[in-house]
Amino acid sequence: MQLHIGVIRGDGIGPEIVTEAVKVLNRVGEVYGHTYSFEELLLGGASIDVHGVPLTDETIEKAKSCDAVLMGSIGGDAKTSPWYQLEPSKRPEAGLLAIRKALNLFANLRPAVLYDELKGACPLKEELTEGGFDMMIMRELTGGLYFGERKTVEEAGVMTAYDSLTYSETEIRRIAKRAFDIAMKRSKKVTSVDKANVLDSSRLWRKVTEEVAKDYPEVTLENMLVDNCAMQLVKNPKQFDVILTENMFGDILSDEASMVTGSIGMLASASLNETKFGLYEPSGGSAPDIAGKGIANPIATILSAAMMLRFSFDLDKEADAIEKAVDLVLKDGYRTIDIMSEGKEQIGTAKMGDLICERIQ
Ligand code: NAD
Numbered sequence: 208m209q210l211h212i213g214v215i216r217g218d219g220i221g222p223e224i225v226t227e228a229v230k231v232l233n234r235v236g237e238v239y240g241h242t243y244s245f246e247e248l249l250l251g252g253a254s255i256d257v258h259g260v261p262l263t264d265e266t267i268e269k270a271k272s273c274d275a276v277l278m279g280s281i282g283g284d285a286k287t288s289p290w291y292q293l294e295p296s297k298r299p300e301a302g303l304l305a306i307r308k309a310l311n312l313f314a315n316l317r318p319a320v321l322y323d324e325l326k327g328a329c330p331l332k333e334e335l336t337e338g339g340f341d342m343m344i345m346r347e348l349t350g351g352l353y354f355g356e357r358k359t360v361e362e363a364g365v366m367t368a369y370d371s372l373t374y375s376e377t378e379i380r381r382i383a384k385r386a387f388d389i390a391m392k393r394s395k396k397v398t399s400v401d402k403a404n405v406l407d408s409s410r411l412w413r414k415v416t417e418e419v420a421k422d423y424p425e426v427t428l429e430n431m432l433v434d435n436c437a438m439q440l441v442k443n444p445k446q447f448d449v450i451l452t453e454n455m456f457g458d459i460l461s462d463e464a465s466m467v468t469g470s471i472g473m474l475a476s477a478s479l480n481e482t483k484f485g486l487y488e489p490s491g492g493s494a495p496d497i498a499g500k501g502i503a504n505p506i507a508t509i510l511s512a513a514m515m516l517r518f519s520f521d522l523d524k525e526a527d528a529i530e531k532a533v534d535l536v537l538k539d540g541y542r543t544i545d546i547m548s549e550g551k552e553q554i555g556t557a558k559m560g561d562l563i564c565e566r567i568q
Contacts, residue, residue, distance in 0.1 A: 224556065231567070315347075373408065
């Protein structure tokens with residue numbers, strides 16, 4: 208297969224970790240007979256340095272012409288970087304929000320996986336996490352409270368603020384279908400999270416999700432209230448497969464779920480639109496404190512590349528091979544600094560990439 212992939216190296220540790228993910232993709236290409244054309248794209252601070260703005264129309268157009276985009280993190284140290292002397296709409300992060308919007312990326316996927324090998328980093332009791340866990344949070348990204356009408360008014364000398372939470376049937380159906388499609392590639396369970404005992408938008412969310420479920424008889428749908436879900440994530444995380452939820456609930460729950468896995472350097476993510484196109488990136492930031500030292504953990508970016516193969520190209524075998532290689536490297540006792548523990552061998556970014564490549568057979 209010929210894969211046309213946009214590559215945004217980004218800022219801080221971005222170029223280091225993306226280099227390793229590209230190395231791993233090339234290894235997969237050698238083993239499974241795929242070829243790539245990589246298109247380098249500028250975003251964030253790197254784009255400001257060249258063009259004076261964090262995102263150009265040229266980057267958007269080039270990204271649209273790719274089958275998928277792999278990205279490192281963007282941004283710098285807000286206290287020292289000149290990018291933060293610019294007005295907010297010209298700073299690196301504005302470019303990220305703008306590209307997500309321009310590409311209509313409405314579905315955000317964040318896996319939260321606890322590797323048995325790293326369970327020491329999990330803050331939960333061992334009996335709750337024995338054997339590890341593996342869940343996928345699917346968060347709606349372009350609707351709901353963060354995009355609804357808002358205003359602040361003063362009435363009779365009292366300030367009052369309004370934010371509105373709106374979802375249309377169409378917005379709910381398109382993300383629910385995505386969640387069920389993804390559950391079909393996993394353990395075939397969707398937990399849809401809402402607040403249907405209080406909110407109209409949640410009652411519509413539940414109704415539409417139940418309608419979509421009828422088209423997926425193999426997938427079990429469970430509805431859960433968001434307050435209960437927040438508790439269940441720390442009480443029994445093993446019960447979850449795909450968690451489907453709206454924008455604000457997903458914002459909070461995905462951070463909670465990632466916390467229980469222990470390390471930011473291991474967390475992949477994807478943002479998808481209605482086609483097979485997706486933007487794949489690590490969940491963490493550009494870590495300016497360790498940039499250029501060759502010590503960043505590239506695994507989140509490498510696992511994001513595996514998600515890209517699985518969700519944009521349906522190359523499940525190849526994605527499995529990457530995930531298995533990561534598991535093997537951890538089992539063999541290799542660690543980057545962020546996941547280091549006693550008795551293990553500490554290695555740098557490039558060595559981690561090499562060892563993962565060696566284990567892709
Ligand atoms: P951060 O995630 O960059 O760093 C938090 C801590 O985690 C740091 O100690 C860092 O060294 C460590 N860390 C993060 N990724 C790591 C990795 N792969 N390996 C080892 N250690 C790792 O968060 P921050 O410091 O709040 O933000 C730094 C910059 O990143 C800011 O400019 C912020 O806006 C930006 N940011 C970008 C994205 C994105 O591109 N999607 C996301 C979050 C933050």
